[in-house]
Amino acid sequence: MTHTGLWRNVRTTPRRTVLISGAGVAGPALAFWLNRCGFAVTVVEKAPTPRSGGYPVDVRGTALDVVQRMGILPELRDAHIDLRRLTFLDGDGGEVA
Ligand SMILES: Cc1cc2nc3c(=O)[nH]c(=O)nc-3n(C[C@H](O)[C@H](O)[C@H](O)COP(=O)(O)OP(=O)(O)OC[C@H]3O[C@@H](n4cnc5c(N)ncnc54)[C@H](O)[C@@H]3O)c2cc1C
Secondary structure (H helix, E strand, C coil): CCHHHHHHHHHHCCCCEEEEECCCCHHHHHHHHHHHCCCEEEEECCCCCCCCCCCCCCCCCHHHHHHHHHCCHHHHHHCCCCCCCCCCECCCCCECC
């Protein structure tokens, strides 16, 4: 195939589309890689906004390899939380453990 023919092929071939349900951890990570592989990805999420709180997630083992390959390790290091104490609360906000 000539160089010109290759460009024509790229422009006229519609990108395959993928719909991902859920923008937690797996959804956006899958969207990242599928997008990089040339898919046109849409992510839908039932929650009205991104979660602003919650339990910190450890990135280790295979996950560390993945975030390095995604190029987001510096941002994750910046967002690092140095966890020293964890408190479990009951429904009224009282300390349980
Ligand atoms: C207390 C706790 C501590 C944890 N600690 C760690 C840890 O330290 N390290 C670690 O690696 N893992 C940890 N985990 C596990 C980790 O949270 C899960 O493995 C991870 O969140 C799974 O990611 P996920 O994207 O598959 O699902 P989720 O993060 O649950 O995301 C699913 C998303 O899909 C959305 N959704 C659901 N149904 C629909 C629908 N019908 N339409 C649209 N959107 C929808 C949800 O709102 C949600 O945003 C912990 C889990 C818990 C509960």
